[in-house]
Amino acid sequence: MKKMKLNPMVLFLPLVMFAFISCDTLTGKEKDSADQEGLSIDFEKYELENGLNVVLHQDKSDPIVSVAIQYGVGSNREKKGRTGFAHLFEHMLFQESENVGQDQFFKKIQDAGGTLNGGTWQDGTIYYEVVPKNALEMVMWLESDRMGYLINTVTESAFANQQEVVQNEKRQRVDNNPYGHTNWVLDKNLYPDGHPYSWQVIGELEDLQNATVEDVKEFYDKYYGPNNATLVLAGDFDKAEAKKMIEKYFGEIKKRQEVAPLEVQTVTLDETKRLYHEDNFATAPQLNMVWPTVEHYTEDAYALDFLGKILSDGKKAPLYKVLVEEKKVTSKPYAFNSSEQIAGKFRILVTANAGVDLDSVEAGINEAFALFEKEGVTEKDIERIKAGLETDFYNGVSSVLGKSFQLAQYDVFAGDPGFIEKDIANIKKVTKDDVMRVYKKYIQDKPYVMTSFVPKGQTELIAENSEKAEVVEEEITENVETEVTETEQEEIKKTPSSFDRSVQPEMGTTPSLNIPDSWTVELDNGLEVYGIEQTEIPLVNFSIVLEGGHLLDDLNKNGVANLMSDILMEGTANKTPEELEEAIDLLGANISMYTTNESIVVRGNTLKRNFDETMALVQEMLLQPRWDEKELERIKTSTINNIKRNQANPDRIANQVYNKVLYGEGHPFAYPTLGTEESVAAITMQDLKDYYNSYFSPSVTRFHVVGDVSKEATLAAIEGLEENWEAKEVNIPEFEIPNERDKASLYFVDVPNAKQSVINIGYIALPRTSEDFFPAEVMNYKLGGSFSGNVNLILREEKGYTYGARSGFSGSKIPGTFTASSSVRTNTTGESVGIFRDEIAKYKEGISEEDLEFTKNAMIKSNARRFETQYSLLGMLQEMSAYDLDPKYIEKEEEIIGAMTLEQHKELANKYLDESKMAYLVVGDAATQFEQFKKMGFDEVKLLNKQGEEIELEDVKM
Numbered sequence: 001m002k003k004m005k006l007n008p009m010v011l012f013l014p015l016v017m018f019a020f021i022s023c024d025t026l027t028g029k030e031k032d033s034a035d036q037e038g039l040s041i042d043f044e045k046y047e048l049e050n051g052l053n054v055v056l057h058q059d060k061s062d063p064i065v066s067v068a069i070q071y072g073v074g075s076n077r078e079k080k081g082r083t084g085f086a087h088l089f090e091h092m093l094f095q096e097s098e099n100v101g102q103d104q105f106f107k108k109i110q111d112a113g114g115t116l117n118g119g120t121w122q123d124g125t126i127y128y129e130v131v132p133k134n135a136l137e138m139v140m141w142l143e144s145d146r147m148g149y150l151i152n153t154v155t156e157s158a159f160a161n162q163q164e165v166v167q168n169e170k171r172q173r174v175d176n177n178p179y180g181h182t183n184w185v186l187d188k189n190l191y192p193d194g195h196p197y198s199w200q201v202i203g204e205l206e207d208l209q210n211a212t213v214e215d216v217k218e219f220y221d222k223y224y225g226p227n228n229a230t231l232v233l234a235g236d237f238d239k240a241e242a243k244k245m246i247e248k249y250f251g252e253i254k255k256r257q258e259v260a261p262l263e264v265q266t267v268t269l270d271e272t273k274r275l276y277h278e279d280n281f282a283t284a285p286q287l288n289m290v291w292p293t294v295e296h297y298t299e300d301a302y303a304l305d306f307l308g309k310i311l312s313d314g315k316k317a318p319l320y321k322v323l324v325e326e327k328k329v330t331s332k333p334y335a336f337n338s339s340e341q342i343a344g345k346f347r348i349l350v351t352a353n354a355g356v357d358l359d360s361v362e363a364g365i366n367e368a369f370a371l372f373e374k375e376g377v378t379e380k381d382i383e384r385i386k387a388g389l390e391t392d393f394y395n396g397v398s399s400v401l402g403k404s405f406q407l408a409q410y411d412v413f414a415g416d417p418g419f420i421e422k423d424i425a426n427i428k429k430v431t432k433d434d435v436m437r438v439y440k441k442y443i444q445d446k447p448y449v450m451t452s453f454v455p456k457g458q459t460e461l462i463a464e465n466s467e468k469a470e471v472v473e474e475e476i477t478e479n480v481e482t483e484v485t486e487t488e489q490e491e492i493k494k495t496p497s498s499f500d501r502s503v504q505p506e507m508g509t510t511p512s513l514n515i516p517d518s519w520t521v522e523l524d525n526g527l528e529v530y531g532i533e534q535t536e537i538p539l540v541n542f543s544i545v546l547e548g549g550h551l552l553d554d555l556n557k558n559g560v561a562n563l564m565s566d567i568l569m570e571g572t573a574n575k576t577p578e579e580l581e582e583a584i585d586l587l588g589a590n591i592s593m594y595t596t597n598e599s600i601v602v603r604g605n606t607l608k609r610n611f612d613e614t615m616a617l618v619q620e621m622l623l624q625p626r627w628d629e630k631e632l633e634r635i636k637t638s639t640i641n642n643i644k645r646n647q648a649n650p651d652r653i654a655n656q657v658y659n660k661v662l663y664g665e666g667h668p669f670a671y672p673t674l675g676t677e678e679s680v681a682a683i684t685m686q687d688l689k690d691y692y693n694s695y696f697s698p699s700v701t702r703f704h705v706v707g708d709v710s711k712e713a714t715l716a717a718i719e720g721l722e723e724n725w726e727a728k729e730v731n732i733p734e735f736e737i738p739n740e741r742d743k744a745s746l747y748f749v750d751v752p753n754a755k756q757s758v759i760n761i762g763y764i765a766l767p768r769t770s771e772d773f774f775p776a777e778v779m780n781y782k783l784g785g786s787f788s789g790n791v792n793l794i795l796r797e798e799k800g801y802t803y804g805a806r807s808g809f810s811g812s813k814i815p816g817t818f819t820a821s822s823s824v825r826t827n828t829t830g831e832s833v834g835i836f837r838d839e840i841a842k843y844k845e846g847i848s849e850e851d852l853e854f855t856k857n858a859m860i861k862s863n864a865r866r867f868e869t870q871y872s873l874l875g876m877l878q879e880m881s882a883y884d885l886d887p888k889y890i891e892k893e894e895e896i897i898g899a900m901t902l903e904q905h906k907e908l909a910n911k912y913l914d915e916s917k918m919a920y921l922v923v924g925d926a927a928t929q930f931e932q933f934k935k936m937g938f939d940e941v942k943l944l945n946k947q948g949e950e951i952e953l954e955d956v957k958m
Helices: 085-092 103-110 134-147 156-175 182-190 207-210 213-223 239-249 299-314 317-326 358-375 378-394 400-414 420-428 430-445 562-568 579-588 608-623 628-645 650-662 677-682 686-697 711-717 719-724 773-784 790-800 826-843 851-863 870-883 888-897 902-914 932-935
Strands: 044-047 053-060 064-071 117-122 124-133 228-234 273-279 286-291 330-339 342-353 449-455 519-522 526-535 539-545 588-596 599-607 701-708 745-748 755-766 802-811 817-823 919-924 940-944
Touching: 044 650, 053 400, 064 134, 064 400, 085 117, 085 124, 085 213, 085 299, 103 117, 103 134, 103 851, 103 919, 124 134, 124 400, 124 851, 134 228, 134 239, 134 299, 134 562, 156 213, 156 802, 156 817, 182 273, 182 342, 182 449, 182 650, 207 711, 213 599, 213 851, 228 239, 228 400, 273 677, 286 299, 286 430, 286 588, 299 317, 299 330, 299 358, 299 378, 299 420, 299 430, 299 773, 317 342, 317 358, 330 628, 342 358, 358 449, 378 430, 378 539, 378 599, 519 711, 526 711, 526 870, 539 608, 539 745, 562 588, 562 599, 562 628, 562 745, 588 608, 599 608, 608 711, 608 719, 628 650, 628 686, 628 932, 650 745, 650 755, 650 817, 650 919, 686 745, 701 870, 711 719, 719 802, 755 826, 773 790, 773 802, 773 817, 773 826, 773 888, 773 902, 790 802, 790 826, 802 826, 817 826, 826 919, 826 932, 851 888, 851 902, 870 888
Parallel strands: 053 228, 273 449, 526 701, 745 919, 745 940
Antiparallel strands: 044 053, 064 124, 064 228, 117 124, 286 342, 286 449, 330 342, 519 526, 539 599, 539 701, 588 599, 755 817, 755 919, 802 817
């Protein structure tokens, strides 16, 4: 389950930072406007006798339903010494209940073609499902069972398992990541001891280890009743029938304890606190400064949100001008406000370039403040922020899940799902004077908490007068299985009900596949255009894919393609970088470029009314580059620092070494798209111009568009790309891929003191263009293609060794890999690798009829959700265009799934899974984990460095 950390302003950004929509009320009529579209979201709210708040929103645009239940409990309801309970309980609610068996929540929803998850943050917990509409009653049954009929199933063994899973989540997200302990240090020192925000959502490791079943039952009884929850249904359902279901399944659940509203607990600091920590995984120093502010939905909170953007977003921002342009100590400073339910904080975060003394960063922040005080805030600053928030809003409600989140959020925290009117009004009335006022009130010359996180052994980079933070780091020990003494297994005591809850509701017919109509045109210059018109919201999403990317890099100057996608964002022949950025912002548009192994991609998102102007900017960026030398130097510095940071990130190390082992020295895929420190430093502007002049051509380019725009309007908007972009011949090279693996090789990369080991297992398999590729994906589904895959059920649900384990095939026009992967607790590394190996071998013996039926249901029925959002439709167009697929190719995929037999499944498994020829890569602590692999029957066992080169054992610090 995904842990929602930080705060709702970050996690539910589109849900609480709304744009400026013309509407009377949420249930009112849409109001037309000459310069902006309106939006009405009809809802009905009522309350059951047991206190459950119910919000219904009908949306019949797709045959799916979203169900969200938000409880008024987050980590802010915990007590010191008993932290992490809200998040731990989120996990427990996915285990089983009185009428739903072990691990059946995920399986039943997936079997119906749905998806589900949950999240916890400081102020709340939410559970949600998105399913085809015929599965709505089943979801009502599942959700009501864990709300009212769960606690009798919480056993010592089930609890111990989820304790391990949550601890692994902490290791993966916090302990094994650069700067992972930052929030812990900041919150512990910003808030007084015992304040509900003074601990992390994930909890203290000691508290997680010491928690008992009785603790959990007490927490559940207090906070997980219907009278502390809001149930939201959004999507295609019959309102009268839905009300009957809700009354049937939830109406008889008894009220629990009354939950008193939390009092606002804003804080102040008497003096500045300066702390430091030597970070095991950091390669560059990072400075954080945090000031206490106010709770959400207050006048000052809205203005503080604007302040953060004005201080740091864009090239006009004071922090950017001083820290990036003048001092060149970082590539991207951040400033943002986080106002939550009972308190808030304003934060500046700067990850400095490698080797930079954080004293210079602190001095730069103070200079930026002085610049801000001198220049102030302009009306145009306010205008561009509001324009971006409008687009963010529509993005946030582009799915039924987004709408259900929004309604639940407002109901729980504002007491009214229709709070949108007040929220919008509050944002609209923010002025430049408000921004200056809150700066003076909360930031200027006020005490703060500051942290200096520096690479281990580089204490000379710490900001002066800092004290050592008391970070508690887990010690690596031998694996000791948790011993659970269970009483003799008794039949689960059933809570009385007015009907037989053990019977799963019948589901009607799954909605039939309904692929939206698409269109395609090839322009005279060879540019291929693909489109789908979708008019639900006034947004347009688009992408431009130029084939080649990293494949066209000269390996002696690796990284040119990546720098190309960066330099094109830095102004045009007619606009400075700052002017281009402002032009995009004032349209409320988002435009980005990035490089992949096989392409350079332009992605965009804009309001319908601004589509033509947005496309004019994109055309200018593509056809009239600025070639700004100053920006190139900044980009190169930023890229080199990213490369250095990746060298300490276990996940990045694993991916890079894995690709090098499989693809070999001569293939571009063996090297990161970013390049190396040496290659990037050597790249010149002329290298970029040569790449552009040789490889940027409409003849290898595809344009995709989805949204509230017609074919005719699209072609008119990109007419300039047809008229002004001249085609040239581009030949994308082919590289030999050595694929002669004949042994099981264990490769180990040392990351001293790693709390988890990253495992990648696999080999070169087949390209996406192979007739076997999609059947192989179907075959893999029950092995590791979903939460209910065998490797996840064993390593996570049974053993508690990991937060998640998966397997799958990748591939394009070039053969990709089969990869099984996970991050596991360090002291379970050897056993986990063995489990992967055994499960892959066992899978070739065949699966059961039940498992095959589950695979078919999950993969076919989920297509009802496949076409809901513009983003998902854009992905479909990109896949169609990349592989020249029929517009109805998904129908053919369904036929392949439906026709698969057990014999075919077994044949595919034996053809594409051979554990005796795979590369087994482990990135972890060699001192404690390496030696065991010499006794595990591998054909060879090798130590590699982070560049994938073989080294000797004596080169590792044991």
